[in-house]
Amino acid sequence: MNPFVFHSPTKVTFGEGASWTAAEVAKDFGATKTFIVTDAILMKTGILKPIIESFEENSYCLFTDVPSDSDVDTVDKAAAIAREFGANCVLAIGGGSVIDTAKVVNICLSLGGPLLDYQGLNNLSDRLGPLICIPTTAGTGSEVSMVAMVKNHKEGKKLLFGSRFLAPDAAILDPTLLLSLPPKLTAATGLDAITHGIESFSAVISSSPFTDAMCMEALKMLFENLPRATANGADMEARSATLIASAMAGVAFTNSGVGIVHALAHATGATFGTHHGLANSILLPHCMNFNMDSIANRYALISRYLNFSSSTNDNDAAAALIKAVSDISAQVGLPTRLRDCGIPVLDKRQLDELAFLASTDPAIMFNPKESSAQDIIGIYERAY
Numbered sequence: 001m002n003p004f005v006f007h008s009p010t011k012v013t014f015g016e017g018a019s020w021t022a023a024e025v026a027k028d029f030g031a032t033k034t035f036i037v038t039d040a041i042l043m044k045t046g047i048l049k050p051i052i053e054s055f056e057e058n059s060y061c062l063f064t065d066v067p068s069d070s071d072v073d074t075v076d077k078a079a080a081i082a083r084e085f086g087a088n089c090v091l092a093i094g095g096g097s098v099i100d101t102a103k104v105v106n107i108c109l110s111l112g113g114p115l116l117d118y119q120g121l122n123n124l125s126d127r128l129g130p131l132i133c134i135p136t137t138a139g140t141g142s143e144v145s146m147v148a149m150v151k152n153h154k155e156g157k158k159l160l161f162g163s164r165f166l167a168p169d170a171a172i173l174d175p176t177l178l179l180s181l182p183p184k185l186t187a188a189t190g191l192d193a194i195t196h197g198i199e200s201f202s203a204v205i206s207s208s209p210f211t212d213a214m215c216m217e218a219l220k221m222l223f224e225n226l227p228r229a230t231a232n233g234a235d236m237e238a239r240s241a242t243l244i245a246s247a248m249a250g251v252a253f254t255n256s257g258v259g260i261v262h263a264l265a266h267a268t269g270a271t272f273g274t275h276h277g278l279a280n281s282i283l284l285p286h287c288m289n290f291n292m293d294s295i296a297n298r299y300a301l302i303s304r305y306l307n308f309s310s311s312t313n314d315n316d317a318a319a320a321l322i323k324a325v326s327d328i329s330a331q332v333g334l335p336t337r338l339r340d341c342g343i344p345v346l347d348k349r350q351l352d353e354l355a356f357l358a359s360t361d362p363a364i365m366f367n368p369k370e371s372s373a374q375d376i377i378g379i380y381e382r383a384y
């Protein structure tokens, strides 16, 4: 068996209305001045009101300007406001864009210095101040992960920050906050979580029995509940299951890494602004087909556990999993081709650029099969 290290330092609390205890959780970490990071769309929904009202006057400062494809300029702006306020705790309430922004703001607030010095893996020298995350989407797992990604528009690239010090101190999973999430976003974020489960389980060098168990159970919960949560956003059981499963897949992938799907999705997102979960959803079956000859035995294990196949032939069972992945994307109403999601053409220059970005993305290190630029271009062409 491979040697491994498994970290899961985030305290996870789950419950309907659990987010209303945010101020108490912050106090437990010694916070007297909490910097709350969220976005304008969430503010409009009204779901944040009881969370914000749990804080005493003057004990918090609210930043609501996180765009959906957050960037280093937003981080710099937010960090300056947080510093001016004298924040000693950061609370993120939102999807992956808000949580990742808050994580990087926390680096600036705690360690100072130019933000770009900290990008990459393991470049944080010390612990950060307390960070509490309340996800309002069920997909990224960022509320428990040791990574954050924000865009650098100047370079047209997503920057990765990865360190064990980036794992949030607490994650509060409150399914009531997801009731306002529209079906398309429910579907796309859910497919992000499914991709985490499949890629983490496939990362043969860095996965472990701990991450495998998290992946299997998370995938089971997602395949059973994502269609329900998408069809009926008020189905609290389905919302709860997808939210918990997304955090479980997050714990798994942050320990094992992801793979080629994420590498290609990051490149697609950086180039065309495609939503992360949607890009993953389109690329996932094509990348699984590419990986088949290296990893059919692992796909087959998932397939049998989820009852997609009872075949003892690994290739047949693995093919059933790939079909189930395509089927669930179609069932929840997501487009299945890149051309159907705002990418009008994909010419040779763009394909070369995408292949360069994907092949230099840190996620690709964990893929079970090596890929050349030509392999990556082939996957993009088939997904287009």
Ligand SMILES: NC(=O)c1ccc[n+]([C@@H]2O[C@H](COP(=O)([O-])OP(=O)(O)OC[C@H]3O[C@@H](n4cnc5c(N)ncnc54)[C@H](O)[C@@H]3O)[C@@H](O)[C@H]2O)c1
Pocket (backbone or CB within 6 Å): 039, 041, 042, 045, 068, 069, 070, 094, 095, 096, 097, 098, 100, 136, 137, 139, 140, 141, 142, 145, 146, 147, 148, 149, 177, 178, 179, 180, 181, 182, 185, 189, 192, 276, 277
């Ligand atoms: N750090 C990690 O571990 C990790 C992992 C995967 C993805 N990501 C990053 O996460 C980002 C994507 O996050 P996401 O998929 O959660 O989407 P998102 O955060 O970009 O949100 C998408 C949209 O949904 C809206 N929204 C969120 N919650 C809502 C709710 N409850 N009701 C109504 N609207 C709501 C937001 O306002 C936004 O407009 C990408 O930047 C990606 O790179 C990070």
Ligand SMILES: [Fe+2]
Pocket (backbone or CB within 6 Å): 140, 192, 195, 196, 262, 276, 280
């Ligand atoms: Fe992801």
